[in-house]
Amino acid sequence: MKYFTNNFLFLAAALFLTSQAFGQAIRLTGVLTDSDNSPVEIANVLLLNEGGDLVTGDFVYDGSYSIEAPGAGTYVLHFTAIGFADGSTPLDLPEGVDSYDVPTFGLEAAGVDIATVEVTALRKPLFENQAGKLIVNVGESQLAAGSSVQELLAKTPTVQAEEEGGVSVFGKGQAIVLLDGRRVTGNELTSLPADDIEKIEVISNPSARYEASGRAVINITSKKNRRQGTYFNLTSSQRFGRHWRSSNGVLASFRNSKVNLQGSYYYHPYKKDFTEEYEREQGEVALDQRIDRLRDQHRAHTYRASLDYNLGPESGIGLQYRGAARGQRDQVSNVNLISGAGDLTGIFNASNSGESSMRNSLTFNYWKNFGDDGKELRFIADVVDHNFDKSELFNESFRYTGSEDESRQRQSTNRSDVTVGTAQLDFTLPTTWGAGSLTTGVRAVSIESRSSLLFEEMIGSVMIEDDNLSNKYNYQENVGAGFTDWAGSFGKLKAQAGLRAEYTQTDGVSRGGNGTVIDRDYLNIFPSIGFTYPVAHQLDMNLKYGKRIDRPSFGDLDPFLFYIDSLSYSQGNPDLLPALSHNIDYSLIYRQFASFNVGYQETNNALFQYVEPIPDQEGGARLSMRNLDRVRTFSVGLTLPYQTKTWTTVNNFGMKWNEVSTTLNGEELEFNRPLWYAAFYNSVKIGKGLTVEATIQYNSSGQNGIFTFSPNLQTNAAISKKMLGDKLSLTLSANDFFNIDRNRTQVNIEGLDVSTESFYDAHWVQFAVKYRVGTNKSSKLDRSIGNENSNRIN
Template sequence: MKLKLFIFLICFVFGKICLSQNTIKGTITDDKHIPIEGFNATLLNPSDSTLIKGGFFLNGKFELQCNKKEKFLVYLSSLGFQDTIFPIEVIDTVKIIPEIHLKKQDIQLDDVTVKARRQLYMQTADKLVMNVEKTVLKEAGDATDVLKKSVKVNVDSENNISVLGKGKAFVYLNGKKISSNEILSLIPSEEIKSVEIIDNPSAQYDAEAMAVVNIITNKNSNLGSAAKVIHTTTKRNSFENSTNLQFSKRSPKNNLYVSYYFLNKKRKYENEYIRDYTQTESPSVLLNEVNEKFSLNPQHSLRINDEIVFNKYNSLNLVLNGSYYKGKYNTDNRNRIFDSSITDDANEEFTSDIDSRIKRTLLNGLINYRIKSENNNRVLDLSAEKYYYDSEKDESILEVLNGKPSKKANEIDNQFNFYTLQTDYKQVFNPSLKLNSGIRYSRYKNESTTNYNSSVSSRNEFFENLEDEFIAHGVLMFSANKWSSKLGVRLEKLKRDTELGNEEIVDRDSWDWLPSFLLSRKLSEKSQLSLSYSKKLVRPSFQDLNPSISYIDSLSYFQGNPNLKNARIQNLNMKFSYMKYASISLFYKKTKNAIVWYIDSSEENDQIAIGTQKNIDLQTTWGMDVVIPYQTKKYTVYLASGFEKINNKGFYADLDKTKWYVKSGIDLSLPYKLNVNLTGLYFSDGVNGIWSYEEAFKIDAGLSRAFLNDKLNVSLTFEDIFKSNEMESNAKFNNRFITYKYYYDDSFVRLRVSYKLNKIKKGSRIKSLLKDQENRIKSMYK
């Protein structure tokens, strides 16, 4: 009933929209038919040349609107070209002007410096764009640090990334999905130009993505070579140090970038579990306190990006990412068992000390060949990618029960091998009709070996999961007058074979059809309304399916569930945006077979807790979010707030709670070239899956200043100032009550120093200046 009412309201709103205007469109090029990057286009009254409407446009395209069908003068101007003026007559609703060529004009420029505060946020029908370049965020650290301070984005202690109100987000780099979030640590914040936040991705994007975060990196337009040295010192409970060395060299035919990253770190985690079994056949209360320390021997990471330009139609891009490190965990695990409540005296107590040694290797390589048409109307990308990840973990476990020690050992080796072949094709038929399409074949292979040994038993398990995936997608984009739309479809075929030892436990072959659409209308020059729908598919991860036991202590272990089903999700979203800054959205999500964490009990001993995952039949979520940014010459501030209400049907139907969230930030320019950034995040109590959790908040701050003509930059970061990054959640499983408290050592002070060494060939900077000032100049005509 709620869904029907929601759809009725949407249709009613769109039905009320009946205003219309006339549109004038055109393309501006130079004498070689190359689009002019920045120019002014204005409509003038032919009788007295008074201004009717105008704007600043980029990439050779302009679009102006007028209320009447009559005669006008069109005046075009661009730096480095002769001004052009000509008459037109508007007869039809859409007037398309044939391609116009501007003649070059020789000019002599002295050294000019343009300084302005760049527009930090910009809304479109399907995404929110946050500019990083030339803001205090460029000194945040790496890409993960930038996302922590991005509007609507949340990064948890395990570097899992989500968008507030939407759920899990997939990260893309320049439009290409990254294989692992660990790659984000290899991308310095200085390299990032902007971050795009897409809260209802079309069929073009991964089927599992509830949201997409697309990181756009800078393209070096200067010829010559440059180097940068970045050193960071972080104070938590102990000191951490990292050094990043960057080198780039650009010529007309080649653009090379190399980055080496060195890191050592130490972290601390605190966990507390309370298991209330007082309503079971064997009443008791168990208090489990876990203190974990992690230290990382130097991590070495390397990133190489080389773009080879054969001619203006063909280019080759090579990307290599690699990372290697060793580390160790020390876990103090204390368990106390009471009769009916937690007191000073326990009936039984045992401890478990775990010393772990880990080793991880990551290798990722990508090759992309691009073919473009002369006017860039057609682009073909041919890509191949290889991803390899190996994780080895050796655990030595000493348990003491009633004064009697016992030793155990656990060895886990995980290997992931991914191969991908992909073709993407884009075509612009005309300014109003565009196509994005692609096909992809991927093979995912996960091999896991677990060896467990104790004085009384041993267990050796080999788990293998093999998936072959074929995907085809197409998205057609159409615009007319004030309307624009995106119609997409994604076809996915997946074959999965899973074996435990020599026994086949999963053999599935499935097809999925995933449509999407976006419909948008400009209500006025300052406002826009859009409606979007997408169907999503969430598959269990390899580890979720792995039934091998990951031992914690005599009363606790984790175990995957090979019988998990895919979750199928339908998303409906309506967004109203104003001035390309602020927005308000209503959303509805319906999930079948939602995957949630569950605490099961052993059939042999109901006091043994087994952490695993299960499906629940149906889950619905609806809510609203608001994004309000405000910008002046001295500061930029944003507020992102909203709520979501989750309802579970059947299984855990009694969980029904509304969650509120607020994220706010300010970017402030002070005297003496100081820049300040402040970010705050708050969650009310709410529901996640079948767990209820308590409210939490976190506040971060940053300060930076540039010296020596911007060659030297010093920044200071204060993360989790009030040490409030704690989480408490609880759930009920078969009359067993579980409470979980968690603290992540995310409170730190960080000093970051970077220095640039440049050897750049001087030349005309007109194009780069125009690009840098794009949003600022456009806003002058609002």
């Protein structure tokens, strides 16, 4: 391992030291007008080299544009707009500057019938790769058609999204997910419609402006109407697999010069199968277990309403409400075949449960720009309330050799209510030092979780409470944070440096724990620093360091014992400590598309799942969370995209090496294993509005904490057709072509040997329809608060 580590560090150092610079990017800004000197509201601006080849391009909004030239030299700026003749102007960019003001350019009216013009707009690239940030412009793809946000993330390169909502980033670990600047839970992702999403940003090493939680940040932006008028998007998808699934919704929008009003509603009932298989050996006892779960989500509603109001040309407010209501029924068959446990040969458990949940959130934004000197003020306040109720009835029978079967009936009632309040204030001002900007801000978060579990057993004909399993738990967490972050440049070198401080107070009281089980407070400092340097023509080098924290989830801290059957259960651990990680990333980025990345991460008190024998219960096992002493992760990644007018391909390759060191019950343990990763995305436009897309993701075997997992392959493909002037879109998609999407793990620890295999009905075909109706006209540059706030962090 020492040989591997030394070579890894040598590779990173060699790449850094041998880079030679001979170019400097230059930011071009300018104004585009018509013959009356009025701003052209929407246009395309293209930067061409001396040979007439496209270097880069962007959109012109409200007459203003800003694009980046790769360096000094001779270029041509070319402008196109509906109703105007094309125009061009030559540019000679000098050495030694990082910005250039292009003289105002005017377009002449074309004198043609606009109704007969065929519009070929400049497309945003589907994938962009900026310093430490992968951007997926979902609005340019059919990836989202008929999917949930969780399913959309599963198709995103470098992102690992589990079926039940857990999200991680390759080489980093568990990520926090932000939706329009608000943090969302994993369970929430499974019910959010992907058709409502405009853009996804995967930020592998966030700056001090972000909250320090999570190993990475995934920032999701909802669609915003940027054109005046009224329109409706109607969507419907029908999925056919082992069971039928449906998703139907409407997105409505109205906008004028002052108001941007938007709302959406989706209804998505479904049935889904989950299967888990376990083989467990403990001493002389062997168990072969299979759990089949049929989930019937008969009530699933998701809704959103937002209002943005421009108070003036440089200020505005925004208000957004999100809600979700869900009701589901689960039928579970749990079969345990047992040997080596005396006369006991099997345990059979059939259970039925009913579950309902409500989630409501309200977000307020205010922003103000102080003229043209770069001063900005941002304020956001948010409150989220989530209620959950579940009741489950267990009918359990025990089979013995030479005697009659025994039966037992139990029931549980679980309730929880979580309220999260957040407020944040940021202020940005320009700095003469480094021609940059300084942002400072404060943030306060208050979390209150109240939960109860009532567990009862039938004694005679009466249900009697089981005091060993019943519990009540109240948890309170308060986090106060302040940060300062600077970004600027010194000639060719772009730099960022930030410092964040977070003070956390936690308090947990449990009836089962005889009072207080958590009472701690701690202060953490999180520095971040990054540099970007052009090492060649259109090739940038980026180096970043950041410190992050992983706080245990409410469920991980809950001391409740969640009953599966008489020999297995899971339980929270209130003694969990937060995990702290240090991250170093080096990358080479070509034309903001292709990239090569090298990363190192060291985590203390890493959170991981742990399985252990139940004391004094032969064959029993308990699943809980524990802290690992130290985990070191080395990672290498390569992204190779290519895009033409008709073909887009993105190819990702990666390897990570995990070194796990910990002491469990007095025994020192080490686990080392590599993981190989590959992901491929291809989209081909074959004419007449037809587009074909396909994604493939492969993970080799690897190590996650004490668990070893087997290889996994995920596949998805879609063909779409646009008609009626792109107003109608039809998409036919298929998932898991070969029906082989399985998760397999193995662990051997403390005399307990466990092998698992889990899968769900991921093998399906889906038909989706989207229709857009309404009239729009061009509007000025979007300054809606949702758009500004969610993209305020570089």
